[in-house]
Amino acid sequence: MKIGIVGGGFMGLTLAHEIAKTNATVKVFESAAQMGGLSTHEDYGPFIWDRFYHVILPTDNFLIDLIDDLGLGDKLCWRRSYTGYYVQKKFYSISSSKEFLLFPALNLWDKAMLAFTIFYGSKIKDWKKLEKITVEDWLIKMGGRATYEKFWSPLLLAKLGENHKKVSAVFIWSYIKRLFQARSSAAQKEHMGYIEGGYKTFFDTLQNNLHEKGSEISLNSVVQNVKANPQGGVTVTCDDKEEHFDKVIFTSPLNILSKVANPDLFESSKPDAPVEYLGVICLVLITKNSLTPYYVLNIADKEIPFTGVIGMSSLVDLDQTSGEHLTYFPKYVSANDPYWKKSDEELKSLFLEGVSKLYPDFDTNDIVSAHLHKALKVQPLQVLNYSETIPDVKTKHKDFYILNTSQFVNDTLNNNTVVNHVEKFVTQFKTESNLQ
Ligand SMILES: Cc1cc2nc3c(=O)[nH]c(=O)nc-3n(C[C@H](O)[C@H](O)[C@H](O)COP(=O)(O)OP(=O)(O)OC[C@H]3O[C@@H](n4cnc5c(N)ncnc54)[C@H](O)[C@@H]3O)c2cc1C
Structure with a gap:
């Protein structure tokens, strides 16, 4: 089975890592020239470190387990x-x-x-x-x-x-x-x-693992369109080239979703009320x-x-x-x-x-x-009544999935929550897709 992932931030890459453990192969499309989205690195000249500051808390159990799973426990x-x-x-x-x-x-x-x-x-x-x-x-x-x-x-x-x-x-x-x-x-x-080495160590290791499993991360790849394939599955257009996948998971912010995904793939309860x-x-x-x-x-x-x-x-x-x-x-x-x-x-x-x-x-x-x-x-912004006011964005297609941080209604934004969110999703996704 071939799975496409839109967005090579922390969520898209963690998702790729978990799915690549099964018999599926994964391709991640990332618009930027380097992996990691908000958790990416910066070349500061004499050294490389995160572009934005990141810290890991002793209570970040999901994240710490993932770091161990990547064999990086001794680098923590x-x-x-x-x-x-x-x-x-x-x-x-x-x-x-x-x-x-x-x-x-x-x-x-x-x-x-x-x-x-x-x-x-x-x-x-x-x-x-x-x-x-x-x-x-x-x-x-x-x-x-x-x-x-x-x-x-x-x-x-x-x-x-x-x-x-x-x-x-x-x-x-x-x-x-x-x-x-x-x-x-x-x-x-x-x-x-x-x-x-900062989060760059994490992403480099994750990328090597993916390569060993026949999966890939495609950088400088701005997804222009995602649409249902009449023969089944979902088609992604990038660099004016179409590529077919059995399933596609979208991880970028909601405003990008409405720009690139065809209306036959998803519906929003409030299309004109974007999340702030x-x-x-x-x-x-x-x-x-x-x-x-x-x-x-x-x-x-x-x-x-x-x-x-x-x-x-x-x-x-x-x-x-x-x-x-x-x-x-x-x-x-x-x-x-x-x-x-x-x-x-x-x-x-x-x-x-x-x-x-x-x-x-x-x-x-x-x-x-x-x-x-x-x-x-x-x-x-988790404004008053956020869980009721955010548009309920649902997929309309059995092979198209949406997973992003606007779905965190009772949590702060952090990578531990991202890993937890991804793991819950993958458990269900594997059952639905018969992945082993
Ligand atoms: C200042 C700051 C401090 C932080 N501090 C911490 C911390 O201390 N601890 C912690 O755990 N977390 C921290 N975080 C949060 C952490 O960075 C986020 O949890 C995490 O990066 C979110 O990842 P994401 O993949 O959901 O989103 P993003 O990183 O936004 O990823 C989305 C990706 O989609 C890509 N994309 C967009 N459009 C397209 C397209 N058309 N085609 C292909 N790709 C596309 C983007 O380039 C991006 O890489 C911090 C964040 C910031 C900004």
Whole structure:
């Protein structure tokens, strides 16, 4: 059986890996020149690392199993990690229970309210109720305004930008579940992980495995059209050439689906109501010296144009980055944000001004190189009643399947969730398609 997969991001490639274990052969069509989509790599000159920052949590069990399955378990490195807050022009570390108790921005009562919110949130099972209230209203209701402004607001700004005001409480519920479990129960200290060589190591290994099984990843292959084949199966058009498959699985964002797939393949309950996606604009600095001791610094300061600082080199050993320090400065923005109209040079200088405001001792001579990365469609915004408002996109053809991140109604966007989603899909797909 021949299976076509549209999209060679983390989802499409994980899917290819799982299906290629059966008696089927797979061809992945990826429009970009390199594998991985949002998880792809970047050549920073002296070293290669992820274009956008990625980290693995100790609780990412599906992802860790997949890494083991690829034979990369010994390349998975765990390190102590630190989280910081920048509140009222001061830096605070909140990386252990002790530091949390000492966090001066919150008084004892606020801390008790915060601990209660996290505990209560982690016990909630019925997430559907949380879809009806904004994350801001829910957090203020649970823990009070002071805790919201000093603790939650910087975190939400770092994760979602100003759009957090539209997002439902499901976002923080799934975040609490994922992130707060990352603190090892024994020491109550954060640990995070990465693969030696970054996600490029993962994708290169996965590609070699696919080749050994007679499957392939076709890069620079923009799928132009997907349509039903009158003789059965589905036809993919790419580079003006048609190729027939027994089955095709589509993994790219929904807006691409409506552009390339023929209407006889799928139906949408709301064709004119596209899912609202959040994008990211990210300055990446390679510097001679370290800029931050934190893996994540959450920022609540209107004068700083980015909403967080990700100190990759606070986690990743320096031999991975040729002895240089890698720091990401992201800003999450919606599709209509005026930031998209600014040129890369304007954005770079705006963000660099922000770096100097945040770190007044920062010397620009310390910069080895500066890079600007953008992605317009990163994650669907989980707005109020998201699970009811997202268009119900269904396939109309027995050989055409749709699998993408807009289907995550009660989870944050991360690769562990992607693997879980793919594995559930593949179990059913194998039965339906009689694959062994
Ligand atoms: C800033 C940032 C930080 C992140 N941090 C983390 C983290 O710390 N931990 C974590 O687990 N996850 C993290 N993620 C999330 C992770 O990157 C995503 O879960 C994952 O990359 C989603 O993969 P995907 O395949 O679903 O989507 P995508 O990566 O968007 O893949 C879709 C693919 O489809 C391709 N495509 C589009 N149109 C066509 C076409 N016409 N023909 C062929 N191909 C096409 C695209 O080029 C793309 O490669 C982060 C993401 C970002 C942006």
